[in-house]
Structures are given as structure tokens and as C-alpha cells.
Amino acid sequence: MSALPAGSAAVPVVSAQGVGKRYGPTVALSDVSLTVRPGESHALVGRNGAGKSTLVSILTGLSKTDTGHVEFGGVPAPPLSKQDDWKRAVACVYQHAMVVPQLTVAENLFLNRQSGKGFAIGWQRLRRQARDLLDSWDVGVDVDTPAGELSVEDRQFVEIARALSYGARFIVLDEPTAQLDSQAIDRLFARMRQMQANGVTFLFISHHLHEVYEVCQAVTVLRDAKHILTAPVSEVGRAELIDAMTGEQGGLSVRDASTREALAEDAAEVLAVDGLSGDGFADVTFRIHRGEVIGLAGSNASGKHQVAETVYGLRPPSSGTVRVDGKPLKPGDIPAAIRAGIGCVPRDRHHEGLVLEHSIADNATLSILDRMGKGGLAAPGARYGRAVRALRDYDIVAADADQPVSDLSGGNQQKVVLARALAGDPRLVVLINPTAGVDVKSKEALLAVVDRVRAEGKAVLIVSDELDDLRLSDRVLVLRAGAVVAEHRAGWSDGDLVADIEGVER
Structure with missing residues (x-):
């Protein structure tokens, strides 16, 4: 089964076709394809070991595909050596924060990109650029706060803002709700919808299937390193989705x-x-x-x-x-x-x-x-x-x-x-x-x-x-x-x- 959301005529933000990856005798991905359309939240789901992490590593320029190819906006993905080009195309916000806790929010946002002459850092300009960046995406965080003192929720928003500052408009969210309470999850989803309206596209990875139905418009299922299903979320029931993930009928069985x-x-x-x-x-x-x-x-x-x-x-x-x-x-x-x-x-x-x-x-x-x-x-x-x-x-x-x-x-x-x-x-x-x-x-x-x-x-x-x-x-x-x-x-x-x-x- 394969279907695409409305508006599928637009050039995909990312298109992976026939992607394969092996690590020695282990097949990590086998002929996997994924198409994500502009402005959508596209869920990527599957059991642990299904190939999600390997696909994300390929989509974010951390590893090279053995077979197939990846395109961003219809243009072939850059060589792995050109990491600045990758940062302008895609970013991943992981479950575990990738900020430097001892540095301020401003320093994390422009790490290795501090403005100044020679070895000097223009601190006033750095703080001003950081405030402008956060304000432009409605992220209410003090730029002088050490990143280690931020809540998990705010660290995620800072990481998203940092990715957007490179020019990327395609963000991979890897288990973003794993450490958030229900109110923080609601705020994250509201912010995602706001960013989608402003042209940001998300690949959303979660084991919580109810979140897929709440925030995503399309879903792709991987199982045993293979592509199983891509469809609009509105056309896939929860039981069908679990069946696709497990290859078995009946979904989750928990004794009451x-x-x-x-x-x-x-x-x-x-x-x-x-x-x-x-x-x-x-x-x-x-x-x-x-x-x-x-x-x-x-x-x-x-x-x-x-x-x-x-x-x-x-x-x-x-x-x-x-x-x-x-x-x-x-x-x-x-x-x-x-x-x-x-x-x-x-x-x-x-x-x-x-x-x-x-x-x-x-x-x-x-x-x-x-x-x-x-x-x-x-x-x-x-x-x-x-x-x-x-x-x-x-x-x-x-x-x-x-x-x-x-x-x-x-x-x-x-x-x-x-x-x-x-x-x-x-x-x-x-x-x-x-x-x-x-x-x-x-x-x-x-x-x-x-x-x-x-x-x-x-x-x-x-x-x-x-x-x-x-x-x-x-x-x-x-x-x-x-x-x-x-x-x-x-x-x-x-x-x-x-x-x-x-x-x-x-």
C-alpha cells in the first residue's frame, strides 16, 4: 500500500529511493524508499532494529548508502565530506540533548560560528543574533542562560532553532517526547504546527503511536530493514499500523x-x-x-x-x-x-x-x-x-x-x-x-x-x-x-x- 497526502505534486523535501546499507553480514536497510512532502510531519515508525536509525544516519549525512540515492528538493544529496551543505539541508534533534551544558544558549546556537575579528568574539553581536533567531521562531529562552540549566523542552527548541539558523527547513525529531510530560508534549506539538505553517517539514520518530495520529499527516513503516507501508495517517488504523510494524495480527497484548x-x-x-x-x-x-x-x-x-x-x-x-x-x-x-x-x-x-x-x-x-x-x-x-x-x-x-x-x-x-x-x-x-x-x-x-x-x-x-x-x-x-x-x-x-x-x- 502506498499513498501520498494532498499536494503531492510539490517537489519532495527529501526523497530516498532504493536505499540499502550493510554492516558486514548484517543488512541494516534493504531497498528502502521514503518521500517527505513540504510542510508535513511525516512519521517514521517500526520496532527497534527495523532500520530507522540507519535511515536517519543516511538522511543526515552521517553515513553513506550502499545502494540507491537521496535527494533534497530534487537535488542529489551532497558528499559526506561537505557537512556544511548537509546542515543547510537537514538537521536531527535527538532524544538526548546535543547541547554543551556549560555554554550559554547564545554560545550553543552559534558554536564555531561566533562573529568577531581574529580570535576575538563579538559578544554583543552574538547575543543580539541569538535573540533575533529565537524571537523569529517564538522560542522564549534567555540567551545568557547556561544550556545545562534549561528544561528538556527548552533544550529541544534551542536545538531546532540552531538547525534552522543554518538554513535547514527539514528537521528530524528522534523520540522528542520521551522525556516530556503531557503539557510539554502539547506545547511541542503546537510549536511543530506553527513551524509547519511557516515552511518547516518534520520527520517524526516515536514509539508512541497515539502521537503519530495527533501530529502527523503521513506515516512510513519499516520492518526487518525493509519498507512496509507509506500512507496518509488518516487512512491507517492503529491496529493496522501495529500489524505492519510487527508482521503479526492483533496488535499490543497487555494483561490487565x-x-x-x-x-x-x-x-x-x-x-x-x-x-x-x-x-x-x-x-x-x-x-x-x-x-x-x-x-x-x-x-x-x-x-x-x-x-x-x-x-x-x-x-x-x-x-x-x-x-x-x-x-x-x-x-x-x-x-x-x-x-x-x-x-x-x-x-x-x-x-x-x-x-x-x-x-x-x-x-x-x-x-x-x-x-x-x-x-x-x-x-x-x-x-x-x-x-x-x-x-x-x-x-x-x-x-x-x-x-x-x-x-x-x-x-x-x-x-x-x-x-x-x-x-x-x-x-x-x-x-x-x-x-x-x-x-x-x-x-x-x-x-x-x-x-x-x-x-x-x-x-x-x-x-x-x-x-x-x-x-x-x-x-x-x-x-x-x-x-x-x-x-x-x-x-x-x-x-x-x-x-x-x-x-x-x-
């Missing part, structure tokens, strides 16, 4: 807690949180029992992440207590939390969950080295054996246990993080955004593991922006402005939960 047997009344209490206060939250109290899943919902500013991180020891509380199996947990002490029987999947797998340059074997056994050998020195064979079992138990797709985790797709990286969290057979598992940035089938696999360990009797605390992740919960606590404002039992409706998250009456 309301369909399983009720928790035993005499189930032992595993976690007791009493009057817990800290950075961004106050006076939070709840209990979790064996075989029970408790969800924490709310906006990114609600304090839900900070509560979970405090339970695990990533943050010290200002007051209150955390007890595991009735014993007080030493505050702000991760090793103490691990010894007490807590496993954790942290919020950011790249910075908190993985040592990217190390192997799967290294990463999967980090939390249990003290159990595998004296002084934390474990025999390589023992670590490798544990990692091989993890590959099997968590369906991690990799060449072998010695493969660096940096080589894995996002979904497989997250499976390694989960394998490490469960390696020590914890009594309580804390999961923070466990399916962020993973594809539909990886999400299913990760949530199936959560359901499995719950059935084994572990207690689970799950914090997520994804409603599908929370469906496993026996109860969902809603936080707003740092306080628990509502509780929903299994079987809740999307509308009721979202209304409490947003603080509106239905």
Missing part, C-alpha cells in the same frame, strides 16, 4: 490486572512507605504486598519518579521511612537497598542503567558480583554462564553474551537492565519507565516478565507515563504536585485516570 485472581488477603507486606518526603514530593504513604503490583502515575512534574528513586536509594528523603520486610532501609544508600532485596530498572538506561561500552555479561551481573566471588571478583566463565541464561530467559537478541550493549537495540538494552535488576532474586522490583523508547513487541516481552515475577510472589512498584505499563497494577496511585491525590483499582478507565493526572473534572 482486573482479569487475574485477586491478591490473597494474607499476603505478606514487603514494602512500607510512611510519610515519605523529598525533592518534589511530600508525605507519601503506601504499602505493597507479595505478588502485588502498585503503579505510580502523574506528570513528569508530579514527583512520581522521585518517590521511586527515593525508595531505591537513588535520592535521600527529607523525612519519612521506607521499610522492607519490616526492617528500616538506610536512606540514600543503593547498596543497602540491594542487600535489602530491592532490584531497580532506573529511569534512564543510558546514564543510570548500563555501562554501554561493556558486554552483556558484564552488565547483567553487575548487581551480584559479590555473590559470585570473593571481593566481587567473579570468574569470567561464571559471569558468561549467567549472561547466557539471561539471553534465553529474557529473549535478548544478540550475537552472544560478550557483545557490547551499545550494539543492541533499545528494546534489547532494556531487557539487559531488567535481567540485572532481577539477577539477585529481589523481593521488591522498582521499575521506572520500564518500556520507554522500545518497540511494541519489546514492550510486550518486558511487561510479560513483570507479570511473571509478580506471579512468583515478588512485589512490584512500577512508575510510567504509559497507560499500558500501568494495566498490570492492582492499584494505581496518582501523584500531582508531589502529593497522592487519587487511587484507582484494577479495571480503571483511561479517561478517569488521565483526568486525575491532569487535575480536571470529567
Whole structure:
């Protein structure tokens, strides 16, 4: 199936035809084509490993196609050596900020392009140019603010403005909403529509399919390094889109807690949180029992992440207590939390969950080295054996246990993080955004593991922006402005939960 939006007679902003790319024996792209029309937001979707990142690297001049060709505005793409020409044609704003945090907004906007004579920088002119640039695109950021102090949302807008300053009017947004709350996402989408009206075209990459329907006019699906579908968004249903991504019928299958047997009344209490206060939250109290899943919902500013991180020891509380199996947990002490029987999947797998340059074997056994050998020195064979079992138990797709985790797709990286969290057979598992940035089938696999360990009797605390992740919960606590404002039992409706998250009456 292939169709184009209205106005398809216009010369495409970008056209990739018959693109192929191999890395040794691995086929990263096979005869892939993509056409993006002026002024549209075109979604590029697919499971992790489908070829999206490879296609983006080719479209942005980071790698060369083996077969096929790319054109911008009907003109062949420049050679890779002419990066200034690429910057005038296309830019990519990645999920992880590419600003220099120690430099000001103005310095980031014109990095290596500072005006002045000789080695001197004309600071007044630089600030004036920065203000003019931001004002022209309605970006309300102080040009003298260090970029590291900006919100994720504002950093993205600064990166978009920097790309536009080169003359590019085609912007690739790679998972732009992954770290934004609902209000920031709404503002991003409003800004995208405004920029589209002013001649900017977007290639939008997201695992959140509802966002595709909200902000995009066309969608292209890749699967197994091949082009599967291009069509107007209005002509593709959600189930059809998921089928195209997975090659299977039925879409996402997530077990709802309301369909399983009720928790035993005499189930032992595993976690007791009493009057817990800290950075961004106050006076939070709840209990979790064996075989029970408790969800924490709310906006990114609600304090839900900070509560979970405090339970695990990533943050010290200002007051209150955390007890595991009735014993007080030493505050702000991760090793103490691990010894007490807590496993954790942290919020950011790249910075908190993985040592990217190390192997799967290294990463999967980090939390249990003290159990595998004296002084934390474990025999390589023992670590490798544990990692091989993890590959099997968590369906991690990799060449072998010695493969660096940096080589894995996002979904497989997250499976390694989960394998490490469960390696020590914890009594309580804390999961923070466990399916962020993973594809539909990886999400299913990760949530199936959560359901499995719950059935084994572990207690689970799950914090997520994804409603599908929370469906496993026996109860969902809603936080707003740092306080628990509502509780929903299994079987809740999307509308009721979202209304409490947003603080509106239905």
C-alpha cells in the first residue's frame, strides 16, 4: 500500500529511493524508499532494529548508502565530506540533548560560528543574533542562560532553532517526547504546527503511536530493514499500523490486572512507605504486598519518579521511612537497598542503567558480583554462564553474551537492565519507565516478565507515563504536585485516570 497526502505534486523535501546499507553480514536497510512532502510531519515508525536509525544516519549525512540515492528538493544529496551543505539541508534533534551544558544558549546556537575579528568574539553581536533567531521562531529562552540549566523542552527548541539558523527547513525529531510530560508534549506539538505553517517539514520518530495520529499527516513503516507501508495517517488504523510494524495480527497484548485472581488477603507486606518526603514530593504513604503490583502515575512534574528513586536509594528523603520486610532501609544508600532485596530498572538506561561500552555479561551481573566471588571478583566463565541464561530467559537478541550493549537495540538494552535488576532474586522490583523508547513487541516481552515475577510472589512498584505499563497494577496511585491525590483499582478507565493526572473534572 502506498499513498501520498494532498499536494503531492510539490517537489519532495527529501526523497530516498532504493536505499540499502550493510554492516558486514548484517543488512541494516534493504531497498528502502521514503518521500517527505513540504510542510508535513511525516512519521517514521517500526520496532527497534527495523532500520530507522540507519535511515536517519543516511538522511543526515552521517553515513553513506550502499545502494540507491537521496535527494533534497530534487537535488542529489551532497558528499559526506561537505557537512556544511548537509546542515543547510537537514538537521536531527535527538532524544538526548546535543547541547554543551556549560555554554550559554547564545554560545550553543552559534558554536564555531561566533562573529568577531581574529580570535576575538563579538559578544554583543552574538547575543543580539541569538535573540533575533529565537524571537523569529517564538522560542522564549534567555540567551545568557547556561544550556545545562534549561528544561528538556527548552533544550529541544534551542536545538531546532540552531538547525534552522543554518538554513535547514527539514528537521528530524528522534523520540522528542520521551522525556516530556503531557503539557510539554502539547506545547511541542503546537510549536511543530506553527513551524509547519511557516515552511518547516518534520520527520517524526516515536514509539508512541497515539502521537503519530495527533501530529502527523503521513506515516512510513519499516520492518526487518525493509519498507512496509507509506500512507496518509488518516487512512491507517492503529491496529493496522501495529500489524505492519510487527508482521503479526492483533496488535499490543497487555494483561490487565482486573482479569487475574485477586491478591490473597494474607499476603505478606514487603514494602512500607510512611510519610515519605523529598525533592518534589511530600508525605507519601503506601504499602505493597507479595505478588502485588502498585503503579505510580502523574506528570513528569508530579514527583512520581522521585518517590521511586527515593525508595531505591537513588535520592535521600527529607523525612519519612521506607521499610522492607519490616526492617528500616538506610536512606540514600543503593547498596543497602540491594542487600535489602530491592532490584531497580532506573529511569534512564543510558546514564543510570548500563555501562554501554561493556558486554552483556558484564552488565547483567553487575548487581551480584559479590555473590559470585570473593571481593566481587567473579570468574569470567561464571559471569558468561549467567549472561547466557539471561539471553534465553529474557529473549535478548544478540550475537552472544560478550557483545557490547551499545550494539543492541533499545528494546534489547532494556531487557539487559531488567535481567540485572532481577539477577539477585529481589523481593521488591522498582521499575521506572520500564518500556520507554522500545518497540511494541519489546514492550510486550518486558511487561510479560513483570507479570511473571509478580506471579512468583515478588512485589512490584512500577512508575510510567504509559497507560499500558500501568494495566498490570492492582492499584494505581496518582501523584500531582508531589502529593497522592487519587487511587484507582484494577479495571480503571483511561479517561478517569488521565483526568486525575491532569487535575480536571470529567
